[in-house]
Amino acid sequence: MAAAGLLLLGGCSSAEQESIKRLAQPVGVTDRTAGIHHLWMGAWLAAILVGILVWGLIGYCSIKFRRRHDDEVPVQTRYNLPIEILYTVAPLIMVLVLFYFTVTEQNKILPTASKTPDHVVTVVGQQWSWTFNYDKDPALDGHTTVYDVGTTALEPTLWLPIGKSVELKLRSPDVIHSFWVPAFLMKMDVIPGRDNHFSFTPTRLGTYDGHCAELCGTYHARMLFNVKIVSESDYANHLKALQRQGNIGPALGGSEVNQQNGLVNKVQDNGQ
Numbered sequence: 001m002a003a004a005g006l007l008l009l010g011g012c013s014s015a016e017q018e019s020i021k022r023l024a025q026p027v028g029v030t031d032r033t034a035g036i037h038h039l040w041m042g043a044w045l046a047a048i049l050v051g052i053l054v055w056g057l058i059g060y061c062s063i064k065f066r067r068r069h070d071d072e073v074p075v076q077t078r079y080n081l082p083i084e085i086l087y088t089v090a091p092l093i094m095v096l097v098l099f100y101f102t103v104t105e106q107n108k109i110l111p112t113a114s115k116t117p118d119h120v121v122t123v124v125g126q127q128w129s130w131t132f133n134y135d136k137d138p139a140l141d142g143h144t145t146v147y148d149v150g151t152t153a154l155e156p157t158l159w160l161p162i163g164k165s166v167e168l169k170l171r172s173p174d175v176i177h178s179f180w181v182p183a184f185l186m187k188m189d190v191i192p193g194r195d196n197h198f199s200f201t202p203t204r205l206g207t208y209d210g211h212c213a214e215l216c217g218t219y220h221a222r223m224l225f226n227v228k229i230v231s232e233s234d235y236a237n238h239l240k241a242l243q244r245q246g247n248i249g250p251a252l253g254g255s256e257v258n259q260q261n262g263l264v265n266k267v268q269d270n271g272q
């Protein structure tokens with residue numbers, strides 16, 4: 001089986017091989033992702049072991065109790081209490097074990113790194129794009145908030161500096177959205193009236209894609225964005241560029257989306 005596996009891997013590119021080894025999970029890009037990856041691999045391992053056991057039992061039963069020449073019906077066991085208890089308790093144990101590891105991991109991921117993160121970004125999910133407010137960022141002047149914003153036609157980009165702690169505050173002015181960057185290996189709902197937030201430190205340079213993961217209306221599928229993890233100097237330069245462009249916030253209501261760079265939202269164009 002190992003040889004067959006190797007043969008199968010041999011036919012793939014190195015990127016695909018890496019992906020297969022991670023069981024299709026993207027490479028994590030924050031200081032919180034290693035534990036999530038272990039949880040993912042552990043859950044698969046548990047599922048495979050249970051699968052092998054169940055398939056084994058199915059195979060064993062279908063051979064042992066297959067139809068024979070004598071056509072005799074095997075003993076039919078009904079209302080067997082020990083067996084009933086076994087297949088009630090066994091799944092319960094499985095769920096409890098998975099639940100335990102999930103909650104333990106969640107408790108490690110969610111606490112803020114420190115009381116004063118290096119950068120705070122207020123993420124607004126609005127129908128149907130995103131606004132990223134860099135709150136009074138020390139990389140700028142420490143008291144001006146600037147923002148990036150997108151439209152359904154133009155994906156916005158969230159810029160983050162590598163190696164610095166970041167807190168994302170998630171806000172929605174309309175309906176429930178969900179902030180999902182697959183490379184963060186987690187997502188969190190953006191709920192009107194609720195102050196959801198999470199912290200992390202980006203650990204890998206690059207551009208990663210993001211989505212809204214909660215069906216939020218007609219153009220839900222267009223709520224795409226990018227995350228760019230860059231050097232501290234590139235981050236500071238980007239914030240300065242936003243300031244020069246006049247993207248001075250905070251922009252929390254989602255209405256700024258219609259004024260960005262002279263872009264006018266189609267809905268407004270149509271007078272709707």
Ligand SMILES: [Cu+2]
Nearest residue numbers: 177212216223
């Ligand atoms: Cu959405």
